[in-house]
Each structure stands twice: as structure tokens, then as C-alpha cells.
Amino acid sequence: MSFLRDNGLSITLSLMTAATIAGMLVAGVETFNHEASLHNGSPVTLVDYVFSGHFLSALFENWESEFLQMTAYVCLTAFLYQRGSAESKDPDAGDTEVDEGPRHRKEDPAVPWPIRRGRLVRTLYSYSLAIVLAALFVLSFVLHLYGSAAAANLEAMRHGEPSFDIWTRLADSEFWFECFQNWQSEFLSTLVLVVLSIFLRFRGSPESKPVAAPTAQTGK
Structure with missing residues (x-):
């Protein structure tokens, strides 16, 4: 249960993303096939529609x-x-940098690993x-x-x-x-x-x- 509590926001947003993409697919393939029928085209399956330009x-x-x-x-x-x-x-x-502290605690194992590497890696990690x-x-x-x-x-x-x-x-x-x-x-x-x-x-x-x-x- 602690996993769900600690990650509830990302889990909920992931489920909402998946649900809305699914809804988009269902509505999109229906729209696409309707347009195809107006031009004497063949309907496509849901799988084919996923790779269509219309959906992408x-x-x-x-x-x-x-x-x-x-x-x-x-x-x-x-x-x-x-x-x-x-x-x-x-x-x-x-403009005091709020995360200046970790640069001076490289030996702390809790600090992200890029902080304990060279200047280039640390700079890239900073942005x-x-x-x-x-x-x-x-x-x-x-x-x-x-x-x-x-x-x-x-x-x-x-x-x-x-x-x-x-x-x-x-x-x-x-x-x-x-x-x-x-x-x-x-x-x-x-x-x-x-x-x-x-x-x-x-x-x-x-x-x-x-x-x-x-x-x-x-x-x-």
C-alpha cells in the first residue's frame, strides 16, 4: 500500500493518459472509417489505425x-x-542557487550520482x-x-x-x-x-x- 501512496499521482496520471488515448483511438478509427466510406475507401482495423497518419x-x-x-x-x-x-x-x-548544497556533499550516498562525477556531467545534470x-x-x-x-x-x-x-x-x-x-x-x-x-x-x-x-x- 505504501507504493500506491508514494506513487499515487504518477499512477493516476498514467491511467488517465492511457484511458484518454484509448478513447481517442476508438473515436478516431470511427471518424477515419467514416471519411473513408465517403470516398469509397476501405475501412481499417484499430491496429492499422494506430500507425496511420491521421492518428499519429x-x-x-x-x-x-x-x-x-x-x-x-x-x-x-x-x-x-x-x-x-x-x-x-x-x-x-x-539569484542564490537553491541547490548549491549538494555540490559540497559529494560523499553523501543520497546525492544523485551525477553530482559525484566531473564538471561536465554535473553541468548536464543541472539542466x-x-x-x-x-x-x-x-x-x-x-x-x-x-x-x-x-x-x-x-x-x-x-x-x-x-x-x-x-x-x-x-x-x-x-x-x-x-x-x-x-x-x-x-x-x-x-x-x-x-x-x-x-x-x-x-x-x-x-x-x-x-x-x-x-x-x-x-x-x-
């Missing part, structure tokens, strides 16, 4: 925007401030969260591009139009419309969270200031 484009279009949002959030909150927000460091506290999130964004962007090109080529074939390669799709305004329509919503939602956490509270959440905290207080 939609899935990674959303993942891409989420990873972009998280990368930007991690990086921007390291250097920029919003007074009163629970999502910001205190601008009056200076590893943003590095991995950025890599996931790039990977999702590439997979979105691949799926979008495949879906667009299928649509072109249905209408008797010539197909095009992935580089042509990269330069296509429709592809960038797919990107920007998601990117703007991610930045907006982050902005809303940053600003609302100045004035509003949620008791017990680490994303909120204490209920009785002054509006001008910055940080958790």
Missing part, C-alpha cells in the same frame, strides 16, 4: 505542444519572475530536466510532421491530387496552423495559472500558496 498527427501534435509548454516553463521560471505568483521565485530573494523535455518536444514535432504528411498525402490521393514529400509539408502553412493552434493555447494556460495563483488558492496543493498567504507573497 493528432497524437503528437498535442504531445509536441505540451512538451514545448513544459520546456518553456522550466526555463523561463529559472530567470523571470512574477511577483505574488505561486509559480515564481521571489524576486526579492536574489537535464529542460534538456530531456526539449528532446521530447523535438521528437514529438518530427513525429507530428511525419503523421501530418502521411494524412495530407492520403487526403490528396482521395481527391486525385499529387502527393508531396515531408519537406514540402514542413513548408506548408496548414502544418504550421496545426502547430500554432496548439502552441498558443499552452502558453495561454500557463499564463493563466501563473496569474491566477496570485489571487486564488487550492488548499493542500503544492501549486498553490497557503490559503491565508498574502496576495503579494511570491512562491509556495
Whole structure:
């Protein structure tokens, strides 16, 4: 039971992710086959649909925007401030690095192993969260591009139009419309969270200031 208690947040979010992807698959294959029937095409199975451009484009279009949002959030909150927000460091506290201590406790076995290695490994580890999130964004962007090109080529074939390669799709305004329509919503939602956490509270959440905290207080 302690495992479930200690990992309840990640377990619940994993289950919610799996459930919504399953729902997306069921609804998506139904939509795809309906469109195929309108063009005298053959229906596809659920397994075939998983590897279709229609599904891959939609899935990674959303993942891409989420990873972009998280990368930007991690990086921007390291250097920029919003007074009163629970999502910001205190601008009056200076730029003192809060995790300076472990560098002087390399012999402590509880300290992550990269801290006990050389300067390069330690430096990479110091920014590893943003590095991995950025890599996931790039990977999702590439997979979105691949799926979008495949879906667009299928649509072109249905209408008797010539197909095009992935580089042509990269330069296509429709592809960038797919990107920007998601990117703007991610930045907006982050902005809303940053600003609302100045004035509003949620008791017990680490994303909120204490209920009785002054509006001008910055940080958790």
C-alpha cells in the first residue's frame, strides 16, 4: 500500500493518459472509417489505425505542444519572475542557487550520482530536466510532421491530387496552423495559472500558496 501512496499521482496520471488515448483511438478509427466510406475507401482495423497518419498527427501534435509548454516553463521560471505568483521565485530573494548544497556533499550516498562525477556531467545534470523535455518536444514535432504528411498525402490521393514529400509539408502553412493552434493555447494556460495563483488558492496543493498567504507573497 505504501507504493500506491508514494506513487499515487504518477499512477493516476498514467491511467488517465492511457484511458484518454484509448478513447481517442476508438473515436478516431470511427471518424477515419467514416471519411473513408465517403470516398469509397476501405475501412481499417484499430491496429492499422494506430500507425496511420491521421492518428499519429493528432497524437503528437498535442504531445509536441505540451512538451514545448513544459520546456518553456522550466526555463523561463529559472530567470523571470512574477511577483505574488505561486509559480515564481521571489524576486526579492536574489539569484542564490537553491541547490548549491549538494555540490559540497559529494560523499553523501543520497546525492544523485551525477553530482559525484566531473564538471561536465554535473553541468548536464543541472539542466537535464529542460534538456530531456526539449528532446521530447523535438521528437514529438518530427513525429507530428511525419503523421501530418502521411494524412495530407492520403487526403490528396482521395481527391486525385499529387502527393508531396515531408519537406514540402514542413513548408506548408496548414502544418504550421496545426502547430500554432496548439502552441498558443499552452502558453495561454500557463499564463493563466501563473496569474491566477496570485489571487486564488487550492488548499493542500503544492501549486498553490497557503490559503491565508498574502496576495503579494511570491512562491509556495
